[in-house]
Amino acid sequence: MLKDLLANIDARNELVEWKLRSDETLMDSFGEAEWKRIFSDIEDIHSLYDFFSYDCGQCYVAYNLKTSVPFAFIYAYIEDEKSLKVSLHGGGWISGNTLLNYNAYILHIDAMLEKGIKVRTACQLDNDIAMRFNRSIGFIKYYSSKNYHYLWISKERLHKSKIYKRINRK
Numbered sequence: 013m014l015k016d017l018l019a020n021i022d023a024r025n026e027l028v029e030w031k032l033r034s035d036e037t038l039m040d041s042f043g044e045a046e047w048k049r050i051f052s053d054i055e056d057i058h059s060l061y062d063f064f065s066y067d068c069g070q071c072y073v074a075y076n077l078k079t080s081v082p083f084a085f086i087y088a089y090i091e092d093e094k095s096l097k098v099s100l101h102g103g104g105w106i107s108g109n110t111l112l113n114y115n116a117y118i119l120h121i122d123a124m125l126e127k128g129i130k131v132r133t134a135c136q137l138d139n140d141i142a143m144r145f146n147r148s149i150g151f152i153k154y155y156s157s158k159n160y161h162y163l164w165i166s167k168e169r170l171h172k173s174k175i176y177k178r179i180n181r182k
């Protein structure tokens with residue numbers, strides 16, 4: 013049920029379109045160290061290939077509609093099917109696109125929240141960039157372990173964030 017709900021997420025605006033990953037090669041988008049920061053359980057690139065073949069979530073790729081070039085991905089890992097809870101992992105690989113990255117991330121999260129999906133994420137304790145990025149759109153920390161901060165977001169918190177309001181000005 014949740015996998016089907018995730019497969020039917022419609023996240024598109026005038027700048028960005030998210031599509032389910034088909035044959036896009038994401039492996040070359042980041043180095044091995046970056047992949048390990050994105051997916052904590054990944055030991056090497058081979059285990060990443062294995063992970064993407066598991067049936068435990070959906071992988072999306074963001075496209076810049078002006079250039080038709082992919083620039084980011086999100087993997088929505090199903091944490092709890094019954095309570096519609098997912099954990100997001102992802103990143104962007106084109107530097108200098110901060111506003112486009114915000115636009116894309118907010119667009120996708122908003123689409124999931126509109127479907128009633130509970131959205132969470134995690135970042136390593138030393139990953140200040142990811143922590144600032146997530147907190148700026150409304151994620152709040154609910155737990156910290158030895159190595160990670162765990163965060164969640166609601167539709168209300170997302171819509172109250174300054175960056176959401178800036179991007180969605182009409």
